[in-house]
Amino acid sequence: MRLYERFADKGYHSSIATTFGIDFDAYESIVLPRIRGAGCRNNMVLADARMLTHALGGASPLPRQAGRLYTASGAQVAGLFHPKLFLQIGRHGGRLFIGSANLTAAGLAGNLELVTLLTSGVEDDGAQRLIAQAYRYLSSLIDPADPMLPTQFEWMLARAAWLRSAASAEGPIELCDGTRAALLLSNSAEGIGTRFAREIDGEVKRLIVISPYWDERLGALSALAERLRPREIAALIDTDTGLFPRDATGSISGITLYRRDGFGGSRFIHAKALIAQTDTADHLLIGSANCTVAALGTGNTSGSNSEASLYRQLPPGRAVSELGLEKVLTPEGRLEVEELPPLHVEDDIPFDALSQSHPGIFAVHGDTLSWRPATHVGAPEAYEVELLAASGAPLVSNPTRLEGTDHRRIRFQIEATDDLPAFARLFGPQEFTPGIITHVDALQIAIRETHSRQTENALAQLDGETEATLALLEVQDLLENIEDRDADGHGEGVSIPKARKETDEGGQKHRQLSYDDFIAGRRPHQSGHVQHNSLGGSDVSIVRGFLNRIVGLNSLVTPVDENDEDALKAAFDLGDETQNAEAAMAAGEEFAARPTSRPVQDEGEEEQRRNARRAKATKDQLVKAAADFAKRIELKQESGSLSSRDFLRLRALLMIICAASWRGTDKAGEKPKDRTSLQVLPVEGDPNSWPYVLGRLIFKVFGGSKPAIRCLKLDSVHDQLPADLLECWATCFWCMHACLCARLSPGESTKIQRHILPLMEQVYRRTHLSKDELLAASITDVMDGMSIQYADRLGIDPEALSRAHRSACERILP
Structure with a gap:
């Protein structure tokens, strides 16, 4: 084949x-x-x-x-x-x-x-x-x-x-075709050659040996001959390589050498096979093992190499026929020893030097490069690290060694570069080869299954959507259910929850930490964007990607190949044909999932009444979704464990509320032309106006004497807050400032400030972000994206909101 x-x-x-x-x-x-x-x-x-x-x-x-x-x-x-x-x-x-x-x-x-x-x-x-x-x-x-x-x-x-x-084979077993087989691995005290010989019963008429490499004294072949005592030994030889020890053939009784002419053309024969022929069976061994003591061992040794070969017991003559050896093992194909060139031993690869040239293991998680030095690297603190692109060219980046590292795992903060660093090279007292950098976040994205029909159906609900709607929560519910079934080993879902590791990159035990405990030991984020996220490798992160695209962010951490790009386009096809989709989305315009050819008709009174009923139902559904989220948080708070998925849901729900809100009221006569049918939550004049709905959602997580945020559990393998949580915090900040910057009547403005101002202070303090972190791009870019998408429809001045955020940082965190 x-x-x-x-x-x-x-x-x-x-x-x-x-x-x-x-x-x-x-x-x-x-x-x-x-x-x-x-x-x-x-x-x-x-x-x-x-x-x-x-x-x-x-x-x-x-x-x-x-x-x-x-x-x-x-x-x-x-x-x-x-x-x-x-x-x-x-x-x-x-x-x-x-x-x-x-x-x-x-x-x-x-x-x-x-x-x-x-x-x-x-x-x-x-x-x-x-x-x-x-x-x-x-x-x-x-x-x-x-x-x-x-x-x-x-x-x-x-x-x-x-x-x-599945039960693991412990020895020879029977296959469905009635033949016997055994996987012979070099993890036993007995050598592969000895175990192969044990399976052979009856007299061996001929032992056929195909091997590119041999012992200088044919020690492995001698051991097999002594154990099997074949009437004939047929060795297939490539006369051009000079790899067969012709002078050792005198020690092997009954050996006949055959030319490889007609077997494999002119290609180098790298195949390895032993065939012991008896009257009742062909006993075949194929795999990685050459006919050497290091590979096959002898009667008393197991061999020094790690090898893997498969033993098959086949009907007599079948192995020879299948491999086409009849045309080679003929009297005309016999080869005299004198015709062979002398043994030519190739230059050895300098294994000892190579074992000392390995620098250790490098991995990137977020903006942290970790290096686990090889045991032979003396004084790791004496080395600096240079980052290389996939081409091998140095990158303009100066990794900064982080405090609190030890010789077992040294950590560096790395700067963002146009190219992802592919290799790390050490500079110091000794020279080492470059080491591959394992990108944990990128691999978690790359490692996924092809979507099942269930997942495709869920993603189809997002097809054509340009807004965060309640359908997004249904998609997340479905993806979480698939994910949970996979974690329990049931069902046929294909979502990819992040596998739970018992150790981190340095082999140290890690555990789940409460949010406050995590914050106490985390490394602050100063500038730029946080790359890693706690949803990495999970199909639930599709929801995060959808939200980020709405506010103009790119949630990918690595370039994707052609197939991945096609999948992303399919998953996030917004279905619009407008020439300026971004401006239309900011204005709240609705797009059809597919073009329609039906003419637009004027709405009659009955149609207007139907629209009013649909709007009321949508408003009721939104309020119910917010109440359901509150109940969900209460139940999880009782069990003492909230996860990142709960805060992705909070962010999604906040954006859904923003998408369903507008800057006016439902008073008679107030019908602005740019209000869409999705905008059902008024700014005031309703107990479920959008400032109140947003405030209740955020209060459920951050407010009160026992805020739910304290029950959030984070994996201690992260040394920084994951990006998905920072995006949620930024969305919360924006929503609170939106409530305070909204165009409200004086009385309503006073009421909103009375509720939101103390809540805002609690949120800023209970996220435990520093002033520098609050003003970093990882926060401000999300808030700017929210303004582009929602500020106009909510009647908010983006500049005023941005100034309010900076002022709050100065006032609350002086």
């Missing part, structure tokens, strides 16, 4: 690829676009740690998407990390490629490789048990202090209920 073609198969949301060497350009050009295009977006690569350093040091083009669309990590083992597994997991099954191909251009499209495929569904069968065994092996390789891998594994497992309950 053409391996690269199979990467485009659909039905899987996660992949884990292991490799010895890596060519980033090959993975990102051949594998990544195909699997992502098929909906597989949670992707991980595990390479030999020293070979990963080798690639980053110049042996491969630098990766363009590592750390942003997938993670690339190094596995550190005693010998070589050499398995070539490609595991894919979906909701309804999984599949496992096992073979000899590395993630290099040669391995994926150049060499002659051998790869086999196991596929399973949700039912318990032999293939599923082998896949579960591979999953558990790969899980054992994960560094719990890695900034993303534990989260990626948890995310994958949360969306594969069958895998959570």
Whole structure:
């Protein structure tokens, strides 16, 4: 099969690829676009740690998407990390490629490789048990202090209920076709060669060996020959490479060498296979293991490399026939030892030097760069960090070391740059290769499943909307329900709640903190925009993105690829055809979801009465939604835990109220032409005028002696307030100032000030933001966007509101 073609198969949301060497350009050009295009977006690569350093040091083009669309990590083992597994997991099954191909251009499209495929569904069968065994092996390789891998594994497992309950194979098992199979991994005291030989019963007529690399003294082959005692050993040799130790053949009884002519054309044979033929079966071993002691071990040793091979017991002659070996293993194809060139040992890769060149692990969360130094980095405080773009060019940025860090995890504040930093390079007493930066926030956005029909139906409710309406709360309800079912392991939802990690980037335990406790230990935000958000990786963040687009903000933290851009356009298509949509939206104009060809008719008295009834129903629904939110907060306050989702709901509801409000009253004769049918809440003259509705909502969270804000729980992995919360706080500030800046009658203005002024002081103080933070772009840009969208319809002067905010900062927080 053409391996690269199979990467485009659909039905899987996660992949884990292991490799010895890596060519980033090959993975990102051949594998990544195909699997992502098929909906597989949670992707991980595990390479030999020293070979990963080798690639980053110049042996491969630098990766363009590592750390942003997938993670690339190094596995550190005693010998070589050499398995070539490609595991894919979906909701309804999984599949496992096992073979000899590395993630290099040669391995994926150049060499002659051998790869086999196991596929399973949700039912318990032999293939599923082998896949579960591979999953558990790969899980054992994960560094719990890695900034993303534990989260990626948890995310994958949360969306594969069958895998959570699947039994792992412990030895040979029967597949559905009646043949036997076993996944032989280098995690046992016995070597792979010994375990392979144990499965063979009966006399071995012929042992066929295909291997590009051999022991200098053929030690592994000698051990197999002693254990199996085959009548003949057939070794397929590539005469052009000089990699076979011809002088050691005298120690092997019954060995016959064969030319590779006609087998794989002129391509380098990188395939590895053992076939022990008996009268009753072909016993096949294929995978990553060369015919070396380091890979297969001997009778007394397990081998020093980490390898993965698959054993298959097939009908007699089938393995030879399937591989087309009959045309090669003929008398005419025999090769005399004298015809072989002398053994030519290639220059060794400097593994010892490479192991000392790895700088450690880098991750960016928000505007914080964390560095977990490798154990061999002496005196980490003596090093400075330089940020590099994906091209490898230095970025104009000076990371500032933060106080309170220790040698296990050093943190830096980084400045915003036009390009996202892709690599970090150390400057100091010792030279190191650049390290990939894992962008936690970007990956949480990139790791998502293709939307289910339920989610698409929810998003369809936003299609054509240019305003925040009550439909937005219905969408959030649906997304939260899907999310909660996924968290419990039920249902077929595809939302992506942020996986709960037990450790942060430095391997330190973290926990949920109350808002006040979080604030006491957080790092203040001084300027610019906060990049990370507590909804990262959740489809509920779609609601946040919709709100941000309404007020002219871009909620993305990283450039997206073509497929992601198309998805975003579909999710947030505003459905308008106006040439100046922004101005029309600011004026409150309504847009149809689809163009209509029906002529506009004058409204008669009956139509006017119907509109009045619809407006009253909408007003009642808005007031009820606000009351329901208050009850929701009360119940959550009793349990002592509010989440970021509750404050996203508060922000959405505040914007819904603003969209439904207008600057006039419902008095007879007051019918301005620019009032739309959506604007049902007057500025005064009604117990549910918009200043009162907004004030009651904000008071429910921030007011009184026991404000609900104190029950907000935040993950201690954040060291700054997440952006989604700052956006909510900014919306609250704007709404309170809107109430005070509204054009009210003198008596009504006095009443509103009596209620709002003390509440405003409570909100400013209970958010615990400093004056600098309150005047930073992360707050003021949201407030400016709210003014553009809502100030005119509410009869508010944007400049007056902005001045009022600055004045409140000076007065409340001198």
